[in-house]
Amino acid sequence: MSVTSRHDPVFAAVDLGATSGRVITGRVGPDRLVLAETHRFANTPVLLPDGLRWDVLALYQGMLEGLRAAARSGPVTSVGVDTWAVDYGLLDSDGSLLGLPFHYRDERNAPVADEVTGRFGAQELYGVGGLQHLPFNTVFQLAAHRTTAQWTAARTLLLMPDLLVYWLTGTVGAEVTNASTTGLFDARSGRWSDALIGRMGLERSLFPALREPGGHAGTLLPHVAGFTGLSADTPVTTVASHDTASAVVAVPATEAGFAYVSCGTWSLAGLELDAPVLTEESRAANFTNERGVDGTVRYLRNIMGMWLLEECRRTWERDGTPAGLTDLLAAAARARPFAAVIDPDDPVFLAPGAMPSRIDAALTRTGQATPDSLGGYVRCVLESLALAHRRTLREAAALAERELTRVHLVGGGSRNELLCQWTADATGLPVTAGPAEATALGNVLLQARAHGLVGGLADMRGLVARTQELRHYTPQGDSAPWDRAADRLAVRV
Secondary structure, three states: OOOOOOOOOOOOOEEEHHHHHHHHEEEEOOOOEEEEEEEEEOOOOOOOOOEEOOOHHHHHHHHHHHHHHHHHOOOOOOOEEEEEOOEEEOOOOOEEEOOOOOOOOOOHHHHHHHHHHHHHHHHHHHHHHHOOOOOOOOOHHHHHHHHOHHHHOOOOOEEEHHHHHHHHOOOOOHHHHOOOOOOOOOOOEEOOOOOHHOOOOOOOHHEEEOEOOEEEEEEEEEEHHHHHHOOOOOOHHHHHHHHHHHHHHHOOOOOEEEEEEEEOOOOOEEEEEEEOOOOOOOOOOOOOOEEEEHHHHEEEEOOOOOOHHHHHHHHHHHOOOOOOOOHHHHHHHHHOOOOOOOOOOOOHHHOOOOOOHHHHHHHHHHOOOOOOHHHHHHHHHHHHHHHHHHHHHHHHHHHHHOOOOOOEOHHHHHHHHHHHHHHHHHHHHEEEOOOHHHHHHHHHHHHHHHHOOEEEEOHHHHHHHHHOOEEEEEEOOOOHHHHHHHHHOOOOO
């Protein structure tokens, strides 16, 4: 572990996830990279009569409280903001927010996604954006939003991290790693697709100028500086504002041929490429080509992730059943292997609530017995995620014509030893687990690079590998049980 120095520059990373937000400070020096959480707050969506919305005002206040806590620990060199992708706010001609932003799990999206895909064709949409078909992609959300009075008044569209940067600095821009998740960004050119925007009947003026990670977004507005106690000339640095893009920056890969799984609410499993893969085979396999740092492409597929387990826990706790994670994982380790497996990507698992009963229904539909214990449900979820990691990485390697040598599993899921070991067993590849705080580390590292403290991707990843706690897992046992389990869902690869 690295030792911090009080002379190291301090960078504040605002990192907002789907269930919580936090502000983390990072100290960066020669062979030193140390994080400290200054403030954590809930991210609780609000169900309004017109749909599920993000409480972005509470998130903004939580961010300011976190920056104020960071300021109390000493001078802050820079601030960077990352969040999830696809969701956005609309501003009117005065720069005021038009209502709370919609949540990507809102039910308005699915029927509109089918209508837009039918009108333009899945091949054309994929040929431009290179995105995995997900009903909540921004292009579909915008089609649903166009029927509202808010849309008539809208003059600027800001994705969630860009909205928060706007409130911090008063400057408007669209950071490319998040812009690339909209479906209106040209995966080849790295620009907004004016042609598709026009064909969709959208105003090109809605979409701000693009910003690359590592640029200068502005300095703090006077009232922000006054509230937080930060200096008014504190710069806000454009980081990889898509949280997965920041996490991939902090993958501690020192070898060629690595794959990654950024595992949290979602598992984002894939490869880092130099160019997008826009073939029909890639589209049919539902892979996405999202922008990474320094012109790289994050070639990956979304997998439902730890959402499945956390929704099970929430259901059990609401029913009065203790659902501590440590006890559940111990029970899962004792449960019968491969008693039941599900496809985590089944759309029935997307909405909140009643996850165990939806798992039961999926198992019944596929002719499998339902678990008879909480440990059985947890084992079902974790083995199914390991199978999904295997399927996705093998397909990605085949489509990109790559040979894989190792899996780097980063994010909160890297703390789950069962998932890490079972991912190694399922894939037949060694797994390096950690860092758990990959997103915040990537955010901090990009700020540090903008201030001349670290070099390119290889330098940043080398610093992570030297300073962060990592665990290593090698495949154990016979692969045949994993093959048979995959066969049950007809997904053997």
